[in-house]
Amino acid sequence: VAMDSARTALRLGADVSIVYRRTEAELPARREEVHHAKEEGIKFMMLSNPVEIIADEKGWVKAIKCIRMELGEEDESGRRSPVPVPNSEFEIEADTVIMALGTSPNPLIASTTPGLETNRKGCVVLNEQDQTTRKGVYAGGDVVTGAATVILAMGAGRKAAAAIIRDLSKQE
Numbered sequence: 001v002a003m004d005s006a007r008t009a010l011r012l013g014a015d016v017s018i019v020y021r022r023t024e025a026e027l028p029a030r031r032e033e034v035h036h037a038k039e040e041g042i043k044f045m046m047l048s049n050p051v052e053i054i055a056d057e058k059g060w061v062k063a064i065k066c067i068r069m070e071l072g073e074e075d076e077s078g079r080r081s082p083v084p085v086p087n088s089e090f091e092i093e094a095d096t097v098i099m100a101l102g103t104s105p106n107p108l109i110a111s112t113t114p115g116l117e118t119n120r121k122g123c124v125v126l127n128e129q130d131q132t133t134r135k136g137v138y139a140g141g142d143v144v145t146g147a148a149t150v151i152l153a154m155g156a157g158r159k160a161a162a163a164i165i166r167d168l169s170k171q172e
Contacts, residue, residue, distance in 0.1 A: 002029065003034065005098045006037055019092070020044070021049040022071065022082050023071070045066070048090075050065070050108065051089070052112060061097055062094070063092060063093050066092060067088055104121070104142075105122040109124070116134045116137060130160060130163040
């Protein structure tokens, strides 16, 4: 999902960086996807972990605060666990963030988005109009439903887009 999202964003004109807490060898993507992403111009920032989304005075994304990582001891899966390097924080300028991590919603989404309600599984809660509890923040796909199919995620994306259009039409 991360490679598809990154490559699509790049094709739509974005300057794209993928931030990953381990090395490229541990990256959970097919080698050919990584190769094509690099070939297309996507930047990879390995052994780095996002810790905070930084907003400007209007609440829009302006940067991502990250910390450098190093690989420590092996975990139960046999992979070496990433460990933060003390005093290694840095920021990446950004105006859009796509979180593509695992098969359950990333808790960073709720913890860095004040006013965004989630359920006990960490999924973003929507109302009957497909809006989140935070004005101007829309969601769809696995972050709302939990792990599901691409087809369901695509349908949810269409519903979120319709909600955005509906809300923007009201503002005119």
